[in-house]
Amino acid sequence: MTEKERLQKFKIPCEETGIEIRPTMCDICSPGMQCGVNAYIKDGEIIKLEGTDGFPVSNGKLCTKGASGRQYLYREDRIRTPMKRVGPKGSGQFEPVSWDEALDICAKKLLKLRDEDPDSVVWLTGYSKWYRPFLHRLAHSFGTENYLTESSACHRAEVMSYTAMFGETMRANFAGAKTVFCWGLNGLVNVYTLGQGLLQIHENGGKIVVIDPRMTHSAQQLADLYVRPRAGTDAALAHAVAFCILENGWQDQTFIDKYVHGFEQYKAYVETFTPERAEEITGVPAEHIRYMAQLLAEDPTSVIVPSNALTHRVNGFNTYRAVVSLSVLLGRIGYEPGLLPENDSFCHSDGGFQSLELQFIDEVRPSGCKCAVGKERFPLWGDMVDEGQAMDLVRQMETGDPYPIKALACFGVNNRMYPESDRLLAAMDKTEFSFATDIFWTDVCSHADIVLPVCTSYERGEVKCYAGQFVNFTKPAIKPLYESRSDTDVICELAKRMKLGDKLLEAGYDACVEYIFSPSGITDWEAVKNAPLPVPVPNAKPYVQGSFLENIHTPTGKIELYSEMTARYADRGLTPLPEYMPETMDPKYPFTFITGSRLPNAIHSRGHNVPWLRSLRPDPSVDICAADARDLGISQGDDVILESPVGRITAKANITEVANRGELLMFHGYKEANVNTLLPIDHLDNHTGFPGYKQFSVALRKA
Numbered sequence: 001m002t003e004k005e006r007l008q009k010f011k012i013p014c015e016e017t018g019i020e021i022r023p024t025m026c027d028i029c030s031p032g033m034q035c036g037v038n039a040y041i042k043d044g045e046i047i048k049l050e051g052t053d054g055f056p057v058s059n060g061k062l063c064t065k066g067a068s069g070r071q072y073l074y075r076e077d078r079i080r081t082p083m084k085r086v087g088p089k090g091s092g093q094f095e096p097v098s099w100d101e102a103l104d105i106c107a108k109k110l111l112k113l114r115d116e117d118p119d120s121v122v123w124l125t126g127y128s129k130w131y132r133p134f135l136h137r138l139a140h141s142f143g144t145e146n147y148l149t150e151s152s153a154c155h156r157a158e159v160m161s162y163t164a165m166f167g168e169t170m171r172a173n174f175a176g177a178k179t180v181f182c183w184g185l186n187g188l189v190n191v192y193t194l195g196q197g198l199l200q201i202h203e204n205g206g207k208i209v210v211i212d213p214r215m216t217h218s219a220q221q222l223a224d225l226y227v228r229p230r231a232g233t234d235a236a237l238a239h240a241v242a243f244c245i246l247e248n249g250w251q252d253q254t255f256i257d258k259y260v261h262g263f264e265q266y267k268a269y270v271e272t273f274t275p276e277r278a279e280e281i282t283g284v285p286a287e288h289i290r291y292m293a294q295l296l297a298e299d300p301t302s303v304i305v306p307s308n309a310l311t312h313r314v315n316g317f318n319t320y321r322a323v324v325s326l327s328v329l330l331g332r333i334g335y336e337p338g339l340l341p342e343n344d345s346f347c348h349s350d351g352g353f354q355s356l357e358l359q360f361i362d363e364v365r366p367s368g369c370k371c372a373v374g375k376e377r378f379p380l381w382g383d384m385v386d387e388g389q390a391m392d393l394v395r396q397m398e399t400g401d402p403y404p405i406k407a408l409a410c411f412g413v414n415n416r417m418y419p420e421s422d423r424l425l426a427a428m429d430k431t432e433f434s435f436a437t438d439i440f441w442t443d444v445c446s447h448a449d450i451v452l453p454v455c456t457s458y459e460r461g462e463v464k465c466y467a468g469q470f471v472n473f474t475k476p477a478i479k480p481l482y483e484s485r486s487d488t489d490v491i492c493e494l495a496k497r498m499k500l501g502d503k504l505l506e507a508g509y510d511a512c513v514e515y516i517f518s519p520s521g522i523t524d525w526e527a528v529k530n531a532p533l534p535v536p537v538p539n540a541k542p543y544v545q546g547s548f549l550e551n552i553h554t555p556t557g558k559i560e561l562y563s564e565m566t567a568r569y570a571d572r573g574l575t576p577l578p579e580y581m582p583e584t585m586d587p588k589y590p591f592t593f594i595t596g597s598r599l600p601n602a603i604h605s606r607g608h609n610v611p612w613l614r615s616l617r618p619d620p621s622v623d624i625c626a627a628d629a630r631d632l633g634i635s636q637g638d639d640v641i642l643e644s645p646v647g648r649i650t651a652k653a654n655i656t657e658v659a660n661r662g663e664l665l666m667f668h669g670y671k672e673a674n675v676n677t678l679l680p681i682d683h684l685d686n687h688t689g690f691p692g693y694k695q696f697s698v699a700l701r702k703a
C-alpha cells in the first residue's frame, strides 16, 4: 500500500487525501442531547462521523444512532425533489415539480382556505423541535391557533403534572445525590448522558433503585434494588411508600406546613394504602415497599427521577403526580439535589437565560380564533398548553365537530405515532388540501397533495442551547442533498408567498434567531458560527438555590398536593388528588401491552430503515416471558399474532426475562408491524389527552 493509499484508507484529513473535518451536530434524538459531531468530508460527501471532544454534555461520545448518522443521512428513501400529486388522493402517484410551483400551489390553496376560515387549517409537526417556534409563529401570522405537535404525546404531560403541583415545570436534579430512584427511567438507554451520571453514582458507592416492570439494562447494570411493579400500578406503590413515610413520621413537616397545600386531604387518601394492600395491587413485596421508604427518607440527598413513561397511560397525570408527591413530603424541592425549576430558553432546551421565544410566538397571535383542536375535550390541557391537543385531531377531522378541518400543513409528521394510525391517513384523503415536508418519503407523504423535501442537521445551519449554558450555531457540513431545503427556509418562504405581512419571518432564519436570542447577550453571531465548540452564554444566570420557594405560581401560592387547577374540572371526571385507578382488562384480551420502551438501536419510525441499526434487531419482535410462551406453545422466533379490538399485527416472538408475566413488550414505529394500529383511538388520559401507549390490552397467539 502506498502512503497515499494508507492515508485514504484510514480517512486521514490532510492535503493529500483532500479530507476535511467540519463540526456539526446530530439531531436524531431528544433536544436535551444532540451531540457534537465531527463530519469528515471528501468531495462534498460525508465519509465518516465521530463525536466532538470537549462538546458540552456528549464530550466526544456518540450513541448507536448517532454513529449511524451517515447511513441515516444517505438513506435510499430521501425525498429528492418537490412532488405534486397526480393520481387520486392517497394513490401515491406523484410527479416532480419545481420549488416555485410547489410553494405557489401551497400558498394559493392555503390563502383560499384562510379567506373562508383560517381555523380550518391545522399546522402540525412530528418529533422535530428545531423549527417549532417558527412554525408556531407562521400559524399565528396565518390567523389560527391550530398549531399541534408531537408534544401531544411526549413530555408535555410531565410538564402539566408539575405545573398542577408547582405552578411551573420542574426537573429532578441528582448532582450530589447518593441515592437515586429511577422511577420508570432506563437511563442507560434513553438518555445516555443521564445514564453516565447514574453510572458514576453507582461506581462511587451510591445506591440506585430502579422501578420498572421491564428488567431493563439499567435494572441489570445499575440497580442496588430492583422493584418490579405490575405495569400501571405505580400510583398505588407511591402511595404505599408515602404511607410508610407518614407512619414513621419521616416527612418534613416544617416544609409541609410552610409550603404545601392539601396535605390533610392527601394524607387521608394515602392512609388506605398499606404496604400489604399495595403488594396485592403491584406485586411488590410489602417489605420492599417499607425498605423503599426507608432508603428515601434516611438519605437527605436522595432524589426520585420519574420518567415520561409514567404518563403514557390513561391514568398518567395522576401516576406522575403520585410519584412526585413523595419528593414534596420529604421537602426535596428547590435545592440541589432535588426538584428544581426548569427553564427552557429555546426549542425545549435550557441555555440559562430567558429568550424572546414566547414573545416571538405571542406578538403575532391572532384574535377571535376558534378553540384549538382538542382544547375543549381536554380542558386542563386547554388551560396549560399553548397548542392544540393532536390526539383529538382525527376525531375532529372525521366528524367536523365542533368545526371542519379542511387542510393539514404537515412538518415531519408520522401517522404511526397516532392511535389507530391509519385513520389519520384516511382523514387526510378527505381534506381539501394538505402538504408534507419530510426528509424521507413516508405514508403521510403518500396521502398529501404536495410533498416538500427537507434536509438533516448535517446539511443546514442551526442554533441550539445546551445545558451548562452554552449556545451553538452550526454551519452546514455539506450542501443539502438533491433539491432539499431546510424547514425554516420553507416556513419563511411560505410567509413571504402568502404575503402575511410578517416582516420578521420574511427576513429569514438568522434574523429571527438574532431577535429571539437578544437577551442572551450574544452580539457577534459570525464568531459563534466559526467557534469550534459551543460558546458560553454571556448573560446566563445560574439558578439561585432555594429561590423557587420564594414565589410559587400555583393558585394557592403553595405546592399543591391537592391541585386546585384540576379541581375546577372535577365535574368532568378530573381528580385533584393523584388517585390510583386500576385499568380494566377485557378477558378476551388478557395481556398488558407495553409499547415503545426505548431500544438503543431505535428512534421511533426512523431507525428501522437504517441498516446498522436494523441489524441489531432485524425483525419487529415482541418480548414474552418464558412462562407465558410455554403456556401458549410459543418458541423463540415463532411468528405470533397480536390482536386488539381495533387491529392485528404479526411479529416474531422473543422469549426473555425482560418481560414480566402477563405483560408483552414491543417497540413502535415499524411499517410492517405498527403497534399503534392496535391502540384504540379513545384510550387517552382525560387530564392530558395522552395516549395509553404503555398499557393497553391485547391477545396473543402463535401464527
Ligand SMILES: Nc1nc2c(c(=O)[nH]1)N[C@H]1C(S)=C(S)[C@@H](COP(=O)(O)OP(=O)(O)OC[C@H]3O[C@@H](n4cnc5c(=O)[nH]c(N)nc54)[C@H](O)[C@@H]3O)O[C@H]1N2
Pocket: 125, 126, 127, 128, 150, 153, 154, 155, 312, 411, 412, 413, 414, 415, 416, 417, 437, 438, 439, 440, 442, 454, 455, 456, 457, 487, 595, 596, 597, 603, 604, 605, 606, 668, 669, 675, 676, 693, 694
Ligand atoms: N406505541 C408507542 N408510540 C409512541 C411512543 C411510545 O412510547 N409507544 N412514544 C411517543 C413519543 S414519546 C414520541 S416523541 C413520538 C415520536 O413520534 P414521531 O413524531 O412520529 O417520530 P418519528 O418517527 O421520529 O417521526 C418524525 C417524522 O419527522 C421526520 N423528520 C425528522 N427530522 C426532520 C426534520 O428536521 N424536518 C422534517 N420536516 N421532518 C423531519 C422523520 O422522517 C419522520 O417522518 O412517538 C410516540 N409514539
Ligand SMILES: Nc1nc2c(c(=O)[nH]1)N[C@H]1C(S)=C(S)[C@@H](COP(=O)(O)OP(=O)(O)OC[C@H]3O[C@@H](n4cnc5c(=O)[nH]c(N)nc54)[C@H](O)[C@@H]3O)O[C@H]1N2
Pocket: 029, 030, 154, 155, 183, 184, 185, 186, 189, 190, 191, 211, 212, 213, 214, 216, 229, 230, 231, 232, 233, 234, 307, 308, 309, 310, 594, 596, 597, 598, 599, 600, 601, 602, 603, 604, 694
Ligand atoms: N434510544 C432511544 N432513546 C430515546 C428515544 C428513542 O426512541 N430511542 N426516544 C426519546 C424520547 S422521544 C423520549 S420521550 C424519551 C422517553 O423516555 P421514557 O419515557 O423514559 O422511555 P421509555 O423507554 O418509553 O420508558 C422508560 C421505562 O419505563 C418503563 N415503564 C413502562 N411502563 C411502566 C410502568 O407502568 N411503571 C414503571 N415504573 N415503569 C414503566 C419502561 O419499561 C421503560 O424501561 O426517550 C428518548 N430517548
Ligand SMILES: [Mo]
Pocket: 153, 154, 155
Ligand atoms: Mo418523546
